[in-house]
Amino acid sequence: MSSAIDLAVAALVLLGAAFVLIGSWGLVRLPSTMERLHGPTKATTLGLGALLVGSVVFFQGKLGVWTAHELLISVFLFITAPISANMIAKVHLHRMRTGALVEPESIAGEPPAPAPDVDWATFQAPRDGSSASTAGS
């Protein structure tokens, strides 16, 4: 029983650390900012989740202490990681559209328009004909 807990904790911790490392490696290696956003926001969050589950198993199995902090941290992290990634993507789009930043074309190219009559929620002037446009009134 004890060796099974040992094995589970070691596997979870190593898996989590590997994903954290892969996320940071993606941050260094990927070619454009929008692509670099993928590594940390997905791989690192998953890796930290595995680390925290390993920590819960470790404290419960080895020391007999029930700790709920890890679950709180992972829930909070899984809620906030997409929000901060969205905000950073908006910053990048905004900087590109105001001309403060010129970036070479990435493999994925420009993001497509979300729908014919709406626009991305950055702070540029709305296009003519979109629902937020006041050009015709």
Add this chain to the structure above:
Amino acid sequence: MIEVALHIALGAVALALLLNGWRLLKGPAIGDRIVALDTMVINAIAVIVLIGMIGGNDTYFEAALLLAMVGFVGTIAYCKFILRGDIVE
């Protein structure tokens, strides 16, 4: 076995922090720097959790929880400042 795994994981997370620091210094866009800072906060949480497990002490997790909250607020404040030139309007 757990001790060895914990120390290997600590080394891997430290290496990840160094890679983030490289991206933070190099840039080139502001978005890259914000991503690097956000990832550094998440990796710091990982370091705190690993140190807590190595020491067998669960007091460290209070600090990790606090860091998770403050890091998120910091990232949003930084993004908001770049987008609007102000944080609270």
